[in-house]
Amino acid sequence: MSRPAVRAIIPICLAAALLSVGARPQKPADPIGPPQRVPYRTSETLHMIVRAKLAGKGPFNFIVDTGAPMMFVTTDVAKKAAVEIDRNGWAKFEPMELEGGARLDRVTARVEDIFQIRGMNSLDLAGVRLDGVLGYNVLARFRMEFDLSKTAMNWTPLDFDPPLPTMLRGGASTPKELEAAGGLVQMFGAFRGGPPPKPTPRGFIGVELAAAGDAADARVEIKTVLAESPAATAGLRPGDVVTKFGGKPVATIADVLKHAEALGVDEAVAIELRRGTDDVKATIKTGRGL
Amino acid sequence: MRTKPIATRLRTILITAFTFATATAAICGTRADQEATQAHDAKPAVVKFELLRSLHPAVQVKINDAGPYRLIFDLGSPVMLISGRAAADGGLITKEAAKKPAFFGMRGEGKVRKLEVGELVAENVPVMIMDHPTIKMISDFLGPVDGIVGHPFFARYKFTIDYPAATMTFTPNNHDPQNVMMLMMNRMFISRSDAAKRRVVPAALWGLEATKPDGDVEPGVDVARVFADGPAAAAGLQAGDRLLTLDGRWTDSVADVFDAAVLAKPNTPTNVSVRRRDEIVTLTVVPRTGL
Numbered sequence: 286m287s288r289p290a291v292r293a294i295i296p297i298c299l300a301a302a303l304l305s306v307g308a309r310p311q312k313p314a315d316p317i318g319p320p321q322r323v324p325y326r327t328s329e330t331l332h333m334i335v336r337a338k339l340a341g342k343g344p345f346n347f348i349v350d351t352g353a354p355m356m357f358v359t360t361d362v363a364k365k366a367a368v369e370i371d372r373n374g375w376a377k378f379e380p381m382e383l384e385g386g387a388r389l390d391r392v393t394a395r396v397e398d399i400f401q402i403r404g405m406n407s408l409d410l411a412g413v414r415l416d417g418v419l420g421y422n423v424l425a426r427f428r429m430e431f432d433l434s435k436t437a438m439n440w441t442p443l444d445f446d447p448p449l450p451t452m453l454r455g456g457a458s459t460p461k462e463l464e465a466a467g468g469l470v471q472m473f474g475a476f477r478g479g480p481p482p483k484p485t486p487r488g489f490i491g492v493e494l495a496a497a498g499d500a501a502d503a504r505v506e507i508k509t510v511l512a513e514s515p516a517a518t519a520g521l522r523p524g525d526v527v528t529k530f531g532g533k534p535v536a537t538i539a540d541v542l543k544h545a546e547a548l549g550v551d552e553a554v555a556i557e558l559r560r561g562t563d564d565v566k567a568t569i570k571t572g573r574g575l
Numbered sequence: 576m577r578t579k580p581i582a583t584r585l586r587t588i589l590i591t592a593f594t595f596a597t598a599t600a601a602i603c604g605t606r607a608d609q610e611a612t613q614a615h616d617a618k619p620a621v622v623k624f625e626l627l628r629s630l631h632p633a634v635q636v637k638i639n640d641a642g643p644y645r646l647i648f649d650l651g652s653p654v655m656l657i658s659g660r661a662a663a664d665g666g667l668i669t670k671e672a673a674k675k676p677a678f679f680g681m682r683g684e685g686k687v688r689k690l691e692v693g694e695l696v697a698e699n700v701p702v703m704i705m706d707h708p709t710i711k712m713i714s715d716f717l718g719p720v721d722g723i724v725g726h727p728f729f730a731r732y733k734f735t736i737d738y739p740a741a742t743m744t745f746t747p748n749n750h751d752p753q754n755v756m757m758l759m760m761n762r763m764f765i766s767r768s769d770a771a772k773r774r775v776v777p778a779a780l781w782g783l784e785a786t787k788p789d790g791d792v793e794p795g796v797d798v799a800r801v802f803a804d805g806p807a808a809a810a811g812l813q814a815g816d817r818l819l820t821l822d823g824r825w826t827d828s829v830a831d832v833f834d835a836a837v838l839a840k841p842n843t844p845t846n847v848s849v850r851r852r853d854e855i856v857t858l859t860v861v862p863r864t865g866l
Contacts, residue, residue, distance in 0.1 A: 314739035324823045326838065329762055331653035331726045331755045336825065344825055350651030351736065352723070354630035385823045410762055418651065421630040425738035431650075432733035433726075434750035436838045437823065445739045450630055481762075481770035486833045491802060493780055493865035509865070511782050511802035538864060545866055547772045574784035574800065575777040575836050 314445035316428070321387035324437040325349070328411035333431070333438075335419065339378040339392075340366040345416035349429075349438075353420025354450050356394035362416045363396040370396045375449075381423075387440055392423055393449055400468070407471040409480030422447045488548045488571025491516040494538050497526070503536045504528075507558075519569040522560065529557035619733075619746040622693035624648060626741060627717050634724060634743070637691040638665035644721035647710070648736075648743070652725030653755035655702040657687070661721040662704040680706030690728065695745055701727050701754070727752045775833040779841035780865030783807040785818055785832045795819040795850060796826050810860040816849035836862075 325335045328348075336344040342365045345358070358376070368376040374395055381392040394417065402415045425447035427440035491514020497506040505527040510516045527535055531544045531554050548554055550573050558565040624632040627647070635643035638657060641664035646657070657665075659673030659682050667685040675682075682704040690700045707723070714720045730752035732745040782805015785796040795817040801808045812818075818826050822845045824835040839845045841864040848857045 312739065313737070313742075322823055324835075324838075326834070329758050331730075331753060331758070332651060338825075344827060348651055350649070351632050352647060352649035352651040384825055408762070410759055412762070421738070424736070428735060428737040428740075430733070430735045431729070432748050432750075433730040433752075434733075434748045443737075443739060447738065478767075481765055481767055482773075484773035484775045486829070487774040487776045487866070489784070490866050491780075491782070491805075493863045495864070509804055509863075511780075511805045514782075514802050542776075542866065546776055547774060549772075549774065572784075574802070575781045575833060 314443040316441045317444045318442040320430070320439040320441040321383070321427075322385045322437045323383055323387055323440050324385050326413075326436070327433065328413055328415075330405065330411045332411060333433075334411070334413055334415075335438075336384040337419075338382045340368060340380070342366045343416075344384065346413050347416060348411075348418045349424065350418040350420055351424060353418045355420045355422045356392060356417065357399055357402075357420065358394045358396055358417035359398050359402060359415075360396055361398075383440075385437065387427070387442070389423070389426065404468075404471055407475070407480065409483075422449055485549060486573070486575070487545065488550045488552055488554075489515060489574035490545075490569055490571060491574075492521060494527075494541060496538055505535055505538055505541055514574075515569050515572045519556070519567045520565075521556070521558070521567060521569070525558040525560050525565070527556060528559055528564070529555070531555060619744040620693060620695045622695065622743045622745065624741050624743055626738065627713070627720075629713055629717060631713070632736070632738070632741075632743075633720065634692050636722075636724065637689075638662070638687050639667070639689050641665040642721075643691075645719060646722045646724045647713075647720060648724045648729075650729070652723045655687075655690075655700060655723065655725045655727045656705050656707055656710070657702050657722040658710070659704060659706050662702075667702075668704060677706070680708065680711070682706070692724065692728070692745075695732075697728055697731060726755065775830070775837060777833060777836035777862075777866075778839055779806075779836070779862030781805065781807050781836060781860065781862050783812060785826070785829050787829055794825065794827050796829055796832060798849070806860050806862050810847070810858045812847070812849065812858060812860070813851065816851050816856075818847060818849050819855070820846075820848045822846065841865075 323335055325333050328334050333349040334346050335349055336346055338344050339362065345362050363370055363376050366378055368378060370376045374397060375393055376396050377391055377393050379391045381389045402417065405411050406415055426445060427442055430439040491511035492507050493509035495506045495508040496503065498504045507521055507523055507525045507527065510521050510523055527541060529535060530541050533544050535541050535544065548571055550571055552571050553568050554571065556567050556569055558567065622634055624634050627633050631647045633645050634648050636646045637643050638661050642661065644661045659668065662668045662682065662685065663670045663673040665687065667687070668682060672682060685702055685704055687700045687702050688698065690697045710720050710722065730750050731747060733748045734743055734745045736743050782802035783798055784800040786799040787796045798812060798814055798816040798818050801812050801814050818832065820826060821832060821835040822839045824831065826832045826835060839862055841862055844859045844861050846857055847860055848855055
């Protein structure tokens, strides 16, 4: 369904809705399985992103969004999952597997490149490619537990089959000015030459570090040097005290990690060590790994 | 209209566009209990919500003792929004300021000293004061809605949402919410050369290298190397294993492995699953402090 058409039906859709009120009393639903751990990450836009495979394809990135009345996927997702889109823009995915193990045999989603997703992707604002949102018809199937200080949620499947929104005249509706806002962001994205380059893995060194000394005399000691790692090649040894990393003095593990933050793969970095009473300089060439 | 700096405009556009991850107001014949809010003394705090016909959960919120107002509880919103009307009643802006026309309805930012959701009281909650077009649209058809409860509120709690029971529960988690606008502006205005230096930084040392040949579309990545004396080796990982998950997260690409490792803290037992010959093996790695 074309965008102008969607816009045109806004008033119809909403007005008709007022006539279609059917108060449906709800009652608590029982769990139909144990809580499932759902790992997630917080995007740069502070959205909770969960990953899911649809019809065996993916993983795709979805925003957990109680502000969405239903699940949305982009047209790209529908294409990859090779699903049929009905004339009202809905598609069924069998199954939907959530990262961590939760699973739904079938979900229905609306296939639409909503402007929010287009806008955010054009600038890579979220820091991950967004493939859609999980809304009411998926979220209501679980009793969901969130805690943003943790890296995973717990979702308990419920004996509840949420109704799909009755999309009167087949339309979703978005205020025009919002579509315009999405467009402006996309334009800004294009003007900037597209999304910035993706972050790449930090280079690998192969040392375990330990804090030594007290607050007044904090130092960083090398606890383990992994065999055949870049650290081993550079001649680092257990017991060495790191005094400088990348030319900068270090006293804590946090200092080392901070100075190493921008280190890529196959990059040389200077390190200075105290070994017994000797000062030792070495150059580490980073490798691949973690 | 007075010309504003482009950055200010952009902020407004971003907020307008992305508050609701999905602003779409689908219409449905479903509705929960109209009775909103009311909690018990029990811990955690229980908040009843109302499922609007637009299928948005709504809660009753007091702003500096004014209200209650009905706000949509939106996990997709990185910010809190309150209407000009509610902001004026709560003393954040003047009544006149609440009525002036504004770019996308944006009337500034503020802090709500005391924000009550049911029996919960959150202090000093940053809010955008905005008559959001989507909220206005929903209000026009479903009765007054005065904003969105977003990240700056719910990030402070461990909370549950149960739609059939129309109930949320909240327990403080001492988490300090980040400021999304700062994050977004940093991202939008980062130079390409600075962006090129951004790394995905594992939180701990694992002692392994993963690879995936081009054209390999099967789940998982190959464990190409396991470094002797490292945490992966200690857990029994072997070169040649097919790494399927790390901390419950799919590792279908090398980038996936790094993304999962960013969140796996040092000295914390972490499950990995590998396919070895035709068996799925789960191992527990304790990654260490290092790099």
